[in-house]
Amino acid sequence: MKIDPTSSKDLSAQIADAIREEIVAGRLIVDQRLPSESELADYFDVSRPTVREALKRLAAQSLIRTQRGATGGAFVNRLRFEDAYDQQVTTASLLLSMNAVSFDVACEARYALERACAPLSAARRTPDHLATMRAEIHRQGQPGLTDEAFCASDVTFHRALVDGAGNKVLSYQLAGAVEAMQPLMNMITFTARSREEIIALHTKIADAIEAGNADATESALNALETYTRELAHSVVTARASKTKEKTA
Amino acid sequence: MKIDPTSSKDLSAQIADAIREEIVAGRLIVDQRLPSESELADYFDVSRPTVREALKRLAAQSLIRTQRGATGGAFVNRLRFEDAYDQQVTTASLLLSMNAVSFDVACEARYALERACAPLSAARRTPDHLATMRAEIHRQGQPGLTDEAFCASDVTFHRALVDGAGNKVLSYQLAGAVEAMQPLMNMITFTARSREEIIALHTKIADAIEAGNADATESALNALETYTRELAHSVVTARASKTKEKTA
DNA sequence: AGACATTAAAATGCCAGACAATTAAAAAAG
DNA sequence: CTTTTTTAATTGTCTGGCATTTTAATGTCT
Numbered sequence: 001m002k003i004d005p006t007s008s009k010d011l012s013a014q015i016a017d018a019i020r021e022e023i024v025a026g027r028l029i030v031d032q033r034l035p036s037e038s039e040l041a042d043y044f045d046v047s048r049p050t051v052r053e054a055l056k057r058l059a060a061q062s063l064i065r066t067q068r069g070a071t072g073g074a075f076v077n078r079l080r081f082e083d084a085y086d087q088q089v090t091t092a093s094l095l096l097s098m099n100a101v102s103f104d105v106a107c108e109a110r111y112a113l114e115r116a117c118a119p120l121s122a123a124r125r126t127p128d129h130l131a132t133m134r135a136e137i138h139r140q141g142q143p144g145l146t147d148e149a150f151c152a153s154d155v156t157f158h159r160a161l162v163d164g165a166g167n168k169v170l171s172y173q174l175a176g177a178v179e180a181m182q183p184l185m186n187m188i189t190f191t192a193r194s195r196e197e198i199i200a201l202h203t204k205i206a207d208a209i210e211a212g213n214a215d216a217t218e219s220a221l222n223a224l225e226t227y228t229r230e231l232a233h234s235v236v237t238a239r240a241s242k243t244k245e246k247t248a
Numbered sequence: 249m250k251i252d253p254t255s256s257k258d259l260s261a262q263i264a265d266a267i268r269e270e271i272v273a274g275r276l277i278v279d280q281r282l283p284s285e286s287e288l289a290d291y292f293d294v295s296r297p298t299v300r301e302a303l304k305r306l307a308a309q310s311l312i313r314t315q316r317g318a319t320g321g322a323f324v325n326r327l328r329f330e331d332a333y334d335q336q337v338t339t340a341s342l343l344l345s346m347n348a349v350s351f352d353v354a355c356e357a358r359y360a361l362e363r364a365c366a367p368l369s370a371a372r373r374t375p376d377h378l379a380t381m382r383a384e385i386h387r388q389g390q391p392g393l394t395d396e397a398f399c400a401s402d403v404t405f406h407r408a409l410v411d412g413a414g415n416k417v418l419s420y421q422l423a424g425a426v427e428a429m430q431p432l433m434n435m436i437t438f439t440a441r442s443r444e445e446i447i448a449l450h451t452k453i454a455d456a457i458e459a460g461n462a463d464a465t466e467s468a469l470n471a472l473e474t475y476t477r478e479l480a481h482s483v484v485t486a487r488a489s490k491t492k493e494k495t496a
Numbered sequence: 497a498g499a500c501a502t503t504a505a506a507a508t509g510c511c512a513g514a515c516a517a518t519t520a521a522a523a524a525a526g
Numbered sequence: 527c528t529t530t531t532t533t534a535a536t537t538g539t540c541t542g543g544c545a546t547t548t549t550a551a552t553g554t555c556t
Contacts, residue, residue, distance in 0.1 A: 010508095010509070010510095011509080011510075012304060012509090012510095013307075016308065020338070023342070024338060024341065024342065026345070030346055036535080036536060036537085037536080037537070038536085046510080046511085047510065047511045047512070048511090048512090049297050049300075049510075049511070049512095050509085050510065050511080052297075052301060052537090052538090053300060053301055053304040053509095054304075056260060056301045056302075056304050056305050056308075057304050057305065057307065057308035058308070059261075059305070060264065060304075060305035060306070060308040060309055061308055061309070061335070061338075061339075063342075066536095066537065066538095067518095067519085067536085067537080068517070068518045068519065068536065068537045068538075069517090069518045069519025069520060069535075069536060069537080070518085070519050070520040070521065070533095070534065070535045070536065071519070071520055071521085071535080071536085072518080072519065072520090072535080072536050072537060073535095073536065073537080074537090078346050078347070079339065079342045079343055079346050079347075080347070081343060081347065084339055084343055087309070087335075087339065088336075088339075090268070090272060090309075091309075091327065091332055091335065091336075092420075092421075093272065094271070094272065094311075094327045095327055095329060095332055095417075095420065096417070097274070098278055098326050098327050099326070099327075099328070099329065099416075101416070101417060105415055105416065105417055106417055108368070108415055108417075108418075109415050109417035109418045109421065110417075112364040112365065112368065112413075112415075112418060113361065113364050113418070113421065115364055116360040116361050116363055116364035117360065120356070120360065165360075167353055167356055167357050167360075168347075168349070168353065169343075169344070169349060169353055169354055169356075169357035169358075169425070170356075170357045170360060170361070172340075172343065173357065173361060173421055173424070173425055176421065177417070177421055258537095258538075259538080259539080260538090260539095284506080284507060284508085285507080285508070286507085294539080294540085295539060295540045295541075296540090296541095297539075297540075297541095298538085298539065298540085300508090300509090301538095314507095314508065314509095315507085315508080315547095315548085316507065316508045316509075316546070316547045316548065317506075317507060317508080317546090317547050317548025317549060318504095318505065318506045318507065318547085318548050318549040318550065319506080319507080319548070319549055319550090320506080320507050320508060320547080320548070320549090321506095321507065321508080322508090
C-alpha cells in the first residue's frame with residue numbers, strides 16, 4: 001500500500017485509491033477496522049486532514065463507515081443493495097441529463113432490460129408483487145391524480161414487475177434504469193386519454209404475469225414501449241409546431 | 249441550500265448532500281464554477297477543512313472537478329459514461345462479494361440482461377463488433393492461454409456483443425453485470441475440455457449475430473447459460489466430495 | 497506599439513496543533 | 527456486586543498558516 005508524492009494526483013485521492021484497492025482485493029474484509037486517522041497519517045507520511053479527505057472519499061462510496069469514541073474508527077462497510085440503489089439512481093439520472101441522452105435511447109434501454117425480467121417474473125412473482133401491481137393500476141385510474149403521482153405510481157408498478165423476478169442483482173441493475181427515466185417521462189405530461197391507454201396496457205401486463213405467461217408479458221411490454229415512444233414523438237412534434245407558430 | 253448544525257450527520261456530509269441536490273436538480277449546471285472554499289465556508293458557517301471534506305465526497309462521485317490557480321476552483325463535472333463504468337464495476341463487484349450472492353443468481357442476472365441486448369445487437373452490430381467477437385474466439389482457442397487471459401477474453405467478447413446493440417445506456421448498465429462476474433467465473437477454472445465447448449457456443453452466438461438472427465442468438469445464449477451453470481455445479485460438487493474425503 | 501520578463505493576486509493543496517464531542521473500558525465508590 | 531466516576535481513545539471541527547499553481551496585471555526593453 002504505497003503512494004507517490006510526486007504524482008500529479010491529490011494525496012488524498014491516492015490514499016483513497018490505495019485503501020479502495022485493498023478492499024476490492026479482499027485484503028480488508030467487511031467490518032474490519034482501519035488504522036486510526038493518526039496512524040494512517042503516520043503510515044502515509046501525511047497530515048491528518050489529508051487522511052480525513054481520503055476517508056471521506058471512501059465514505060461517499062459507502063465503502064467505509066466511521067464511528068466515534070474509544071473503540072471507534074473507520075470500518076469496512078458491507079455494501080448493501082439498498083445503499084447501492086441510491087447511488088445507482090443518482091448516477092444514472094445524471095448520465096442521462098448531462099449527456100443529452102434522447103428519450104428513445106433511454107426508453108429502448110429501459111424496456112429491453114425490463115423484458116429481460118419478464119419471463120422470470122412471470123414464473124416467480126409472489127402474490128405480494130401482483131397485489132402491488134394491481135394496487136398501482138387502481139391508483140393510476142383515480143381522477144384528480146397529479147402527473148407527479150402518476151409517474152411515481154408508474155415507477156412503483158414497474159419496480160414490482162422487476163422485483164417479481166426474485167433476483168436481487170437484476171433488481172439492482174434495473175433500479176437505475178427505471179427511476180432515472182422518471183424525469184424524462186415527466187416531460188410527457190399524461191393526459192386523461194393517454195392514461196387510459198397506459199392503464200389498459202398495465203392491466204395486460206399484470207394479467208400476463210398472473211397467468212405466468214412469459215410471451216404475453218413480453219408482447220404487452222412491447223406494446224407499452226411502442227405506445228410510450230409514439231406518445232413522446234407526438235409531444236415533441238406538437239411542441240415543435242407550437243414553437244414554429246410563435247416564431248412565425 | 250441549508251444545513252442543520254444540530255443534525256447527527258457530519259457537517260461535511262450535509263454540505264455534500266446540499267450541493268449534490270443542487271446539481272441533480274439542475275440548479276448548478278455542467279462546467280459552472282462553485283464558490284471558492286473560503287466563500288462556501290463563510291456561507292455554511294463552517295471551517296475550510298470541513299468544506300474541503302464535503303467537496304472531496306463529491307469529487308469521489310465524479311460530480312465535481314477541481315482546478316488550482318487564479319481562475320481555479322470546483323466545477324460541476326460532466327459525468328461521462330466512461331467515468332461511470334468504473335464505479336459501476338467496482339460497486340457491482342463488491343455487492344456480489346459482500347452479500348454472498350450465489351453464482352446461480354449472478355449468472356441468471358447476467359444472461360437475462362445479455363439476452364435483452366441480443367435482438368438489438370443482431371440488428372445493429374457493426375463489422376467492428378463482429379470482428380472483435382471473432383478475434384476473441386480465435387484467441388480463446390489458442391493453446392497455452394492462461395485462465396486469467398481466457399476470462400478477460402470472455403469479458404471482451406461479451407462486451408462486444410452488448411456494445412453491438414448501439415445503446416450507450418444499455419452498455420453502461422451491463423458493464424457492471426458482466427465484469428463483476430469475472431471473479432466468480434475465475435472460481436471455475438476452465439479446463440481444456442470446457443473451453444472447447446464454450447468456444448463452440450461463442451461461435452454459435454457470433455454466427456447468429458452475423459446472420460442478424462435474434463432468435464438464434466437468444467437460444468445460443470440460453471445454451472451458454474445452461475452450460476456455464478452446469479459447469480459451476482460440477483465444480484462445486486467435485487469440491488464438496490474432495491472436502492468430504494479429507495475430513496473422513 | 498509590441499514582446500518579454502516580473503510581480504501580484506487568487507485559488508487549491510497541505511500541514512501543525514489544538515479543542516470539543518462521543519464512546520467504551522477501567523477504576524472507584526457504595 | 528452494582529453503580530458511578532474517571533480516563534483514554536477516537537473522530538469531528540476549528541484556527542492559522544505556508545506551499546504551489548495558475549492567471550492577470552504590470553513594467554521594461556526593443
